[in-house]
Amino acid sequence: MTNLPFRFGVSLFNVGSRSAWRARVREVESLGYDVLQVADHLGLAAPFPALVAAADVTSMRLGTFVLNAGILSPTYLARDVADVHRLTDGRLELGLGAGYVPAEFEAVGVPFGTPGERLRKLESTLAATRALLAAEDDSPVPPIMLGGAGDRMLRLAAREADIFSFSIAAGMTAGLAPEDALARRVTLLREAAGDRFGSIELNLFIAAVGDSVDKLDLKIIRDASGLGDEQLTQLPGVLVGSPREIADQLVRYREEFGISYISVLEPHMAAFAAVIKQLR
Secondary structure (H helix, E strand, O other): OOOOOOEEEEEEOOOOOHHHHHHHHHHHHHOOOOEEEEOOOOOOOOHHHHHHHHHOOOOOEEEEOOEEHHHOOHHHHHHHHHHHHHHOOOOEEEEEEOOOOHHHHHHOOOOOOOHHHHHHHHHHHHHHHHHHHHOOOOOOOOOEEEEEOOHHHHHHHHHHOOEEEEOHHHHOOOOOOHHHHHHHHHHHHHHHHHHHHHHOEEEEEEOEEEOOHHHOOOHHHHHHHOOOHHHHOOOOOEEEOOHHHHHHHHHHHHHHHOEEEEEEEHHHHHHHHHHHHHHO
């Protein structure tokens, strides 16, 4: 399997003041990260304003990780993406997902729907947004990241994505060990993509990092998944060990699965920076 160079992203949560935001953006770059990412959840930072504000103080790439396509209008999304792409000198990575938090759909008066309905909405939003962007004189179409773990999402990504992000659920399949579950999903994506597979960059979402199990902060994924700590610590998206041990694990993931793009949550960015030093 072709090994791409490693890239590292970090997802920041809240903006705060202008000066505080700019300081954190500089800190992320100083720690060795390549991509500054902002999620799309109520109560967290507004992705596009935060990324534009970051662009003036960093040379990193800037990504949405990931937008909830289920509540977005392609017309307004295309307008915003075009100008953010321009205002960041083409550094935007547009991450899109189907949405998974019912309260966020309820907040905008949109039915949550079935997984299939949400995926079809993502597919139509992506197609319409791409067409609108391609019609612009300067064609401001950024790389597209799709994120998730379901088989239908993987098949969509095989056709449409430049980057695919394996969510924490990629390590969860009944009857399979976590790494086997991830391997099954990589295989599905490879088979569905065919000749396109080599052009799809594979990203792994890292939800927790620590040098020992007892020091892991698992609250965010514990609340989101409902799983116990023993199950969570076995997932590929939870990294336990010394920086060298974790670096070796990620090298193995790249060799076995082709995963070369790693994204961590803000609370773990300092701990993971020690891993980045081992991989440069």
